[in-house]
Amino acid sequence: MSKIQEIKGCIPPENYYNENLAGAFGKHTGNGWHKWNGLCPFHADKRAGSLVINKMSGAFKCFSCGVNGGDIIDFHMKANGLSFKDAFKELRGEVQCAK
Numbered sequence: 873m874s875k876i877q878e879i880k881g882c883i884p885p886e887n888y889y890n891e892n893l894a895g896a897f898g899k900h901t902g903n904g905w906h907k908w909n910g911l912c913p914f915h916a917d918k919r920a921g922s923l924v925i926n927k928m929s930g931a932f933k934c935f936s937c938g939v940n941g942g943d944i945i946d947f948h949m950k951a952n953g954l955s956f957k958d959a960f961k962e963l964r965g966e967v968q969c970a971k
């Protein structure tokens with residue numbers, strides 16, 4: 873198993889977003905996608921409702937500013953201005969079930 877898969881396996885996207893992003897999962901819109909009841913961290917959002925997050929894959933997309941990514945590592949990089957390597961390291965530090 874690759875280290876990336878290990879992180880994904882150990883941090884369910886649902887837990888990651890609940891812990892790292894203010895707000896909560898809202899209405900399910902299909903295929904694992906949920907509206908995020910909270911503000912988009914990538915633009916000066918004033919009203920909840922533009923960000924959607926996939927609980928299963930961790931993918932995210934904002935219909936207002938257009939930011940998007942395929943998993944929590946992508947989100948962690950963009951939200952914190954980190955390189956892939958650093959985002960990976962930080963997330964790895966949070967992994968509880970690493971062997």
Ligand SMILES: [Zn+2]
Binds near residue numbers: 937
């Ligand atoms: Zn946005």
